[in-house]
Amino acid sequence: MSKFDSIRPFYDSEVNEALCSSLNHPMMKAMMNFTFPDTEEEVWKEQLKKTHSIRDFQVNFVYQSIMKVLEKSSDGLTTSGFEKLEPNTSYLFISNHRDIILDTSLLNVSLFDHGLVMTASAIGDNLVQKDFVLNLSKLNRNFLVQRGLTPRELLQSSKLMSEYMYHLLSKENRSVWIAQREGRTKDGNDATHQGVLKMLGMASDEKEVTDFFKKIKIVPVSISYEYDPTDALKMPQLLAQAKDEVYIKNKNEDFITLLSGIIGQKKRIHIHVGNVINKELDYIKIHNDNTNKQVQALANVIDDSILQHYKLWPTNYIAYDILNNTTQYSQFYTTEEKQLFQRRFEMRIDTDNKTLRDGFLAMYANPVVNKMKYNNAE
Missing domain, CATH: 3.40.1130.10 (Glycerol-3-phosphate (1)-acyltransferase)
Known part of the structure; x- marks a missing residue:
């Protein structure tokens, strides 16, 4: 037994068995149907059965899944x-x-x-x-x-x-x-x-x-x-x-x-x-x-x-300005972007709770504060 067995990922020699044992798991099906919506179940199952290394799994499946996440x-x-x-x-x-x-x-x-x-x-x-x-x-x-x-x-x-x-x-x-x-x-x-x-x-x-x-x-x-x-x-x-x-x-x-x-x-x-x-x-x-x-x-x-x-994104500058009741960074965002952020913010938390309101805004505003220390906020 290798001393790293308790924490390490699979060796390539273990990959195929792990994949074959997961083929019918509902979450594997959900992941594959999300990633390859136009592909028959049997097709991706056959491909997984032929996969024998982490790299092949990452390149042929995980990479495609992340591309789909980015797209959606x-x-x-x-x-x-x-x-x-x-x-x-x-x-x-x-x-x-x-x-x-x-x-x-x-x-x-x-x-x-x-x-x-x-x-x-x-x-x-x-x-x-x-x-x-x-x-x-x-x-x-x-x-x-x-x-x-x-x-x-x-x-x-x-x-x-x-x-x-x-x-x-x-x-x-x-x-x-x-x-x-x-x-x-x-x-x-x-x-x-x-x-x-x-x-x-x-x-x-x-x-x-x-x-x-x-x-x-x-x-x-x-x-x-x-x-x-x-x-x-x-x-x-x-x-x-x-x-x-x-x-x-x-x-x-x-x-x-x-x-x-x-x-x-x-x-x-x-x-x-x-x-x-x-x-x-x-x-x-x-x-x-x-x-x-x-x-x-x-x-x-x-x-x-x-x-x-x-x-830094418009959301960071918007949050900073709302939190500090200022328009200091208004050149970095549009009125529409500000309205969209405020709508999202009001839908997701109870804005009457000052701790929640300020905490949510600070999460987006703090990167602006941190970057200002370098005098090159961009």
């Missing part, structure tokens, strides 16, 4: 920065996190379109409680982040995960995606948690952690949706936080959020990949005398890249 629930995906990456090269992508499934799926679509190595991606085990969803995630090269652990278990789990990611990057030439923090951003404030970087550094075989970070080729990724399809679903948690209450999720909440992200309206989407963090690590090494300071400095570099390259 968005006004298109644009990208920038991918031309700077080298083919046949593995990178560690660290990104802001808005949507459970789409963030990584859209990154992989973009990597595939640019002829680059696709990622293995981290996913919380709380999101794959249903057998079919777990199967599908392992077929899509997701590896598990174990949640709800004791401090001792967390330490062991973090070490295992860091070793697995380093194994993928260094031995399998496989790129890796991980979010800059645990869980999706609920308030639009994208910030890299030092704990994520410390966990990555656990696999270091270098005297200086900065040399290890250089070796794994960290690339910051900014992903921005014009409309967050799960915006209203994030409100109960913000409400609980405002009341200083512990938020407890409903039984199927993660699954509902997962589906809402896929089918909900997103309008335009943009993904930007930053430069590989390299020279900055030399500077960090010279100017910081301990690991904690070095990790904090690296988190700042990642944040600077993500926030500077975050694509």
